[in-house]
Amino acid sequence: MMGLLPALGSHTEELLQDTLKSILVSFFVLVSALVYLWNLRKISATGSRIQLHGLLALPLALMVYALGSMAWSHTFLAGVEAIRWFIFSLLVFTGINCFTAAKLTPLAWGIHLGAVISSMWTALQFWVDFSFFAQGPNPASTFVNRNFFGEFLVCTLPFSVLLLTRIKDKTSVILLTFSLAFNVVALMMTGTRSALVGLIALGVLIPIILFFYSKQVVSKGWRAPQLAGLVAVFVSGVLLLGSIQTNNPKMLNESGRINALERAMSRTLSITKSSEYSEGSFSIRAVMWKATGRMIQANPLAGVGAGAWEVHTPIYQNAVGQLETDYYAHNEILQLLAEYGLVGWLFLIALLGYLARAAYATWSNKSALGQQEALLRALTLSSLLVLLLVSNAGFPWRMATTGALFAISLAILGASDIRLGVLDGILASTSAWKIRYLTWSMMVLTICTVLAVYIAQQAIECESKIIRAVKIAITISQSGYPKDPRWDNLKSEMITLLREGVAINPHYRKLTPIVADSLASWGDWKNATWIWESVLESRPYVVALLANVTRGQIQALNFPKAEENLNRAMALQPSSPVLATLQVILWTRNGKEKEAMIEAKELVKTGIIDPDLLRTAYFLGMRNQDPELAIMALKQRIKTWPNQAVDGWLKLGHIYAAAESKNDELAVESYRSAFDAAEPQNRVAVLAMIPTKYRDKVILHRQ
Numbered sequence: 001m002m003g004l005l006p007a008l009g010s011h012t013e014e015l016l017q018d019t020l021k022s023i024l025v026s027f028f029v030l031v032s033a034l035v036y037l038w039n040l041r042k043i044s045a046t047g048s049r050i051q052l053h054g055l056l057a058l059p060l061a062l063m064v065y066a067l068g069s070m071a072w073s074h075t076f077l078a079g080v081e082a083i084r085w086f087i088f089s090l091l092v093f094t095g096i097n098c099f100t101a102a103k104l105t106p107l108a109w110g111i112h113l114g115a116v117i118s119s120m121w122t123a124l125q126f127w128v129d130f131s132f133f134a135q136g137p138n139p140a141s142t143f144v145n146r147n148f149f150g151e152f153l154v155c156t157l158p159f160s161v162l163l164l165t166r167i168k169d170k171t172s173v174i175l176l177t178f179s180l181a182f183n184v185v186a187l188m189m190t191g192t193r194s195a196l197v198g199l200i201a202l203g204v205l206i207p208i209i210l211f212f213y214s215k216q217v218v219s220k221g222w223r224a225p226q227l228a229g230l231v232a233v234f235v236s237g238v239l240l241l242g243s244i245q246t247n248n249p250k251m252l253n254e255s256g257r258i259n260a261l262e263r264a265m266s267r268t269l270s271i272t273k274s275s276e277y278s279e280g281s282f283s284i285r286a287v288m289w290k291a292t293g294r295m296i297q298a299n300p301l302a303g304v305g306a307g308a309w310e311v312h313t314p315i316y317q318n319a320v321g322q323l324e325t326d327y328y329a330h331n332e333i334l335q336l337l338a339e340y341g342l343v344g345w346l347f348l349i350a351l352l353g354y355l356a357r358a359a360y361a362t363w364s365n366k367s368a369l370g371q372q373e374a375l376l377r378a379l380t381l382s383s384l385l386v387l388l389l390v391s392n393a394g395f396p397w398r399m400a401t402t403g404a405l406f407a408i409s410l411a412i413l414g415a416s417d418i419r420l421g422v423l424d425g426i427l428a429s430t431s432a433w434k435i436r437y438l439t440w441s442m443m444v445l446t447i448c449t450v451l452a453v454y455i456a457q458q459a460i461e462c463e464s465k466i467i468r469a470v471k472i473a474i475t476i477s478q479s480g481y482p483k484d485p486r487w488d489n490l491k492s493e494m495i496t497l498l499r500e501g502v503a504i505n506p507h508y509r510k511l512t513p514i515v516a517d518s519l520a521s522w523g524d525w526k527n528a529t530w531i532w533e534s535v536l537e538s539r540p541y542v543v544a545l546l547a548n549v550t551r552g553q554i555q556a557l558n559f560p561k562a563e564e565n566l567n568r569a570m571a572l573q574p575s576s577p578v579l580a581t582l583q584v585i586l587w588t589r590n591g592k593e594k595e596a597m598i599e600a601k602e603l604v605k606t607g608i609i610d611p612d613l614l615r616t617a618y619f620l621g622m623r624n625q626d627p628e629l630a631i632m633a634l635k636q637r638i639k640t641w642p643n644q645a646v647d648g649w650l651k652l653g654h655i656y657a658a659a660e661s662k663n664d665e666l667a668v669e670s671y672r673s674a675f676d677a678a679e680p681q682n683r684v685a686v687l688a689m690i691p692t693k694y695r696d697k698v699i700l701h702r703q
Contacts, residue, residue, distance in 0.1 A: 001024070001025065001028035001029075001032075001110070001404065002107070002110040002111045002114050002404065002405070002408070003109075003110040003111075003113045003114040003117075004024065004114065005021055005024055005025065005114060005400065005401045005404065006114040006115060006117065006118035006141065006142065006143075006149075006152060006401050007113075007114050007117035007118055007121075007142065008020070008021075008024070008142060009121070009133040009134075009135075009141070009142025009143075010133065010134055010142075011132055011133060011134065012134055013134040013467050013471070014463060014464040014467045014468060015460055015463055015464065016144065016463055016467075017133070017134070017135070017142055017143055017144040018143075018144065018148075018399055018400055019459055019460070019463060021142075021399075021400035021401050022400040023452075023456045023459070023460075024400070025087060025091075025400045025401070025403075025404050026087055026452045026456075027449070027452060027456075029087050029090050029091045029094065029404075030087075030090070030445055030448055030449045030452060031449070032091075032094050032098075033090050033093070033094045033445055034442060034445050034446070034449070036094055036097060036098060037438050037441055037442050037445070038442065040433075040438055041435060041438045041439070041442070048432075048433055048438065049430045049431065049432055049433070050097060050430070050431045050432075050433050051096050051097045051415075051418050051428075051429075051430055052096075052428070052429050052430070052431050053092075053096050053414040053417065053418065053423070053427065053428050054354070054423065054427035054428065055092060055096070055354065055410050055411075055413070055414045056089060056092055056093055056096075056414075057350075058347050058350055058351055059085045059088045059089040059092065059407075060085070060089050061343055061346065061347060062081070062085045062306070062340060062343065062344075062347055063081075063082050063085035063086050063089060065306060065340055065343040066078050066079075066081040066082035066085060066306035066307070067082045069303075069305040069306045069308070070082070070306075072305065073304060073305020073306065073308045073311075074305055074307060074308040074311050074538065076505075076507045076538065077305075077306065077307030077308055077310075077311070077507070077538075078305055078306040078307050078308065080307055081306035081307040081339075082306065084398070084403070086448075088403065088406075088407045091404060091407040091408065091411065092407050092410050092411045092414065093411075094411070095407070095408055095410075095411025095412065095414070095415065096411050096414040096415050096418065097415075098415075099411055099412055099415040100415070101372075101373075101376075101419065104162075104376060104412065105163070105166050107159075107408070107412075108159045108160075108162050108163040108166065109163060111156050111159040111160070111405070111408075112156065112159060112160045112163050112176075112179070114156070115153055115156040115157075115160065115183050116179050116182065116183060118141040118142060118143075118149065118152075118153070118186075119141070119153065119182055119183045119185075119186035119187075120182075120186075121133060121139075121141040121142060122139040122140070122141040122146075122149060122186040122189055122190065123139075123182070123185070123186055123189065123241075125138050125139035125140070125141070125248060126138070126139040126186075126189040126246050126248055126251065126260065127244055127246065127247060127248075128247055128248075129247060129248040129249060129250075138248055138250045138251055139186075139189050139190065139248065139251070140190075141186075143399070143401075146189075146190040146191070146192060147190065147192045147194075147195075147394055148394075148396070148399050148402070149190055149192075150187055150190035150191075150192025150194075150195035150196075150390075151192060151194065151195050151387075151390040151394050151396040151399070151402055152396065152399070152401050152402040152405065153183060153186065153187045153190075153195065154187055154192075154195040154198040154199055154202070154386050154390065155198075155383050155386055155387045155390075155396075155402060155405055155406075155409075156183070156383075156405065157180070157183065157184070157187075157199070157202055157206075157383075157386075158202065158206065158379040158380065158382045158383040158386075159379065159380075159383060160176070160179075160180045160183065161180070161206055161210070161379060162375070162376060162379045162380075163176060164176055164177065164180070165210070165216065165217040165218060165375060166218050167218065168218050170226075173230070174229075174230065174233055177230055177233045177234050177237070178233055178234075178237045180234065181233070181234045181235075181236075181237030181238045181241065182237065182241060184199065184238055185237075185238055185241040185242045185260050186260075187199060187264075188242060188260040188261060188263060188264035189246075189260045189263060189264075191263045191264065191266075191267035192267075192390075193267050193268060193270070193271055193393070194389065194390040194392070194393040194394060195386075195390055196264055196267060196268045197268070197271075197389065198386035198389045198390055200268075201385070201386060201389065202382060202386060205382050205385070206379070206382060209375070209378045209379060209382065210375075212378075213371075213374050213375040213378060215371070216371065216372065216374065216375040217375075238261075239261070241260070242259060242260040242261040242264075243259050243260075243261060244259055244260070245257050245258065245259045246258055246259065246263075285330045285331070285393065287317065288313070288329050288330055288331075289329065289330075289331055289334060290317075291313050291316040291317040292309070292313070292316070292329045292331065292334040292335060292338050293334065294316040295309070295312060295313065295315075295316045295338040296334065296337050296338045298316070299338070299341055300341060300342070301341050301342045302341045302342070303337070303338060303339050303340045303341030303342075303343070303344060304338060304339055305339060306339055306340065307339065308339060309328065309329055309335050309338055309339050310327045310328070310509075310539070311538070311539055311540075311541065312541065313329075313541075314541040314542055314543060314572060315541050315572065327509070327510065328395040328398065329395070330393060330394055330395060331391070331392050331393065331394075331395075332391035332392070332394075332395055332396065332397045332398075333348065333391060333392060335395070336348060355381065355384060358377065358381060358413050358417070359381055361377075361417075361420075361422045362374050362377040362378055362381065365420065365422070369419070369420060370420060373416050373419065373420055376412070376416065377412075377413060377416055380409050380412045380413055381413070383405070383409050384406075384409050384410075387402070387405075387406055387409070414428075458504055458505070459505075461501075461504060462501050462504040462505045462508070463501075464501075465497040465498070465500050465501035465504075466497070466498060466501035466502075466508055466511050466512060467511065468494075468497050469494045469495075469497040469498040469501065469515050470511050470514050470515055472490055472491075472493065472494040472497075473494060473514060473515045473518040473519070474514075474518070475490075476490065476491065476494075476518070476522075477518050477521065477522075482518075482521070482522045483522055483523070491524075494515065495527055498512065498515055498531065502531075502534050506534050506537065506538065507535075507538045508535075509535045509538070509539050509542075512531050512534065512535055513531065513532065513535060513545070513548075515531060516528040516529075516531035516532050516535075516548070517548075519531070520548070520551070520552070525551070525552045525555040525556065526552075526556065528548070528552055529548075529549055529552030529553065529555075529556065532545050532548045532549045532552065533549055536549060540568075541572060543569045543572050543573050543576065543579070546565050546566070546568055546569035546572075547566075547569055547576075547578055547579060547582060549565050550562045550565045550566045550569065550582050550586070551582065551585075553565065554582075554585060554586055554589055557589070559586065559589065559590040562586055563586060563590075566579065566582055566583060566586060569582075570583075577603070577608045577609075577610055577613075578610060580599070580603055580608065580613075581603070581608070581610045581612050581613040581616070582612075583599060584596045584599050584600045584603065584613060584616050584617070585612060585616050587599070588616055588619070588620060593620060593623070593624060596616070596620055597620045597621075597624060597626060597629060600613065600616060600617040600620055600629065600633075601617070601628075601629050601632070603617075604617050604629070604632045604633055604636060605632070607636075609636065609640050611637075611641070613633075614633045614634075614636055614637045614640075615633075617629055617630070617632070617633035618630050618633040618634060618637075618651070621633065622655075627655050627658075630651075630655055631652065631655060634648045634651055634652050634655075635648075635652070638652075642677075645673070645674075645677040646674050646677045646678050646682075646686060648674075649670050649671070649673040649674035649677060650670075650671070650674045650686070650689055650690070652666075652670040653667045653668075653670035653671040653674060653690065653694070656670055657691055657694065664694075667694060668694055668697045668698065671690045671694050671697075671698050672697075672698050674686055674690070675687065675690070675698050687699070
């Protein structure tokens with residue numbers, strides 16, 4: 001599993017990378033547990049003894065909470081969380097019972113080889129724009145996002161070092177050292193700052209661990225020159241591979257011609273720049289973290305429900321820092337506490353308490369067996385340390401591969417605890433399972449495996465249909481002629497695909513609004529509205545969705561429903577300029593033009609810049625003989641959108657030329673500005689739109 005998960009990825013966008021990896025993890029874990037229980041059943045006619053550890057209570061508590069929150073919070077998202085923690089718990093259980101000391105070397109090989117192969121994909125993406133795997137920000141290996149890959153890769157490095165200490169052949173050690181250097185360079189290529197900070201921490205911690213537990217290194221007899229040569233292999237490998245420059249066009253556009261060393265250095269130093277905290281990704285994270293802090297404060301005991309962070313976060317964002325386009329808090333600790341409340345606090349305290357106790361037990365156990373386990377335990381703890389570090393700026397627990405590594409690390413420590421006998425009673429015990437218990441457990445796991453097959457099939461079909469619809473929408477929009485009749489059949493296919501995908505999973509907020517936004521831009525408000533409404537049913541506090549649905553209902557002349565949704569949105573963001581604009585548009589359409597004019601004039605005076613507002617204000621001013629409002633709207637439009645200046649100046653000229661606001665001087669000035677702003681080849685046409693009595697003055701000005 002650990003060899004294949006990072007190495008395999010989806011070639012097509014129609015299957016998301018982490019969906020594929022989640023499917024693989026689920027099947028590997030379920031089948032592994034079945035094989036383990038089957039072997040126990042075969043070797044004993046009466047029953048077998050199962051190793052249990054207190055660590056199992058941690059993910060199981062989260063699973064039970066998630067199951068309970070299905071009744072009062074977001075049912076679908078809570079169910080997904082319950083399944084995630086069930087698979088996590090099952091992996092910890094199977095690992096605790098299967099990870100003997102002899103089996104840890106093959107496990108380390110799997111982790112290291114998976115890291116090397118995935119690093120190879122990253123290097124090819126960085127060096128030569130290898131594009132076999134569908135992905136977003138390059139270079140991301142098979143992880144769709146380079147941050148996801150960086151967070152995983154840094155957690156594998158201690159296991160690669162563990163493998164180095166368990167190999168006797170010196171040639172193999174040298175080759176393995178070079179592959180470790182290759183992985184480090186691949187990590188630098190991602191530029192993931194939290195992972196690079198983790199790399200620095202490991203660069204300090206791992207040499208200390210190796211110094212204190214050097215007696216546990218299997219490959220002995222190294223003399224000082226040989227050790228120096230080994231260090232030279234690592235350093236030269238990093239310098240040599242890290243100095244190769246990128247030829248990926250996306251990377252060149254982003255950072256210029258840069259190599260891995262330069263990218264790692266620049267990205268790490270960017271943490272110290274103040275602009276990063278006011279304009280960069282940290283400022284975006286700060287918006288989410290502050291909102292999550294308010295969410296925790298408002299729901300300290302029960303939380304908002306497992307997986308429901310993205311549902312409730314708009315409520316806790318202030319008017320200045322609205323960010324509705326993300327689905328995770330980018331901080332596992334804060335999101336855990338916000339969603340799980342008191343259960344999350346207990347999980348976190350228990351986890352940190354256990355890890356601190358495990359570190360102390362590793363250091364203090366001077367027995368022969370304790371010393372044999374010490375290096376393994378110390379390196380596993382270092383992997384968990386960097387996992388917790390990167391968890392403060394991302395969401396690695398929710399990524400299938402990194403989450404599996406998290407569970408495996410806990411299982412390694414749990415199995416070691418049992419071998420050392422450092423925990424007694426309920427924290428670490430052996431339970432006798434009769435044959436019927438094993439049989440029932442296997443039946444449950446078999447049912448779970450069948451359900452996993454069904455869920456996987458549904459997920460693949462749903463994503464395929466929705467993403468195909470998204471790709472069609474993008475293709476039509478990029479054509480430049482989305483209303484051309486030649487697209488009608490493709491549009492029908494797109495709508496059909498989307499309806500079928502939404503029928504399978506109506507909670508897919510990430511992708512379906514892309515199609516809805518495209519449809520609205522083409523003038524198909526009816527289909528756009530039902531898509532937005534399908535997402536709004538499970539994300540009721542997203543103001544952008546409420547605003548879009550309000551627009552669609554205004555277009556459909558469903559004014560009561562539009563007002564209802566607008567009021568819901570205003571309750572969340574009462575000072576939003578977009579919502580104020582919608583209020584003006586709604587009043588304009590449902591016969592309250594007097595109120596609309598008053599509000600529009602006030603909004604334009606305060607400098608609100610919104611194209612719909614300015615268009616509506618101009619319309620209201622002209623319709624109700626209020627040239628002041630129309631002039632204000634046109635001047636703001638010309639200032640904000642220079643590409644529309646010609647039309648704006650012409651309209652201003654017409655207003656000044658009209659009898660109600662007669663001002664020949666300003667009319668001539670406006671017409672001259674329109675003529676000057678026009679492209680040379682369009683000036684004849686612009687001149688034709690200027691009233692005859694003003695044309696000579698405009699031409700004279702040009703001469």
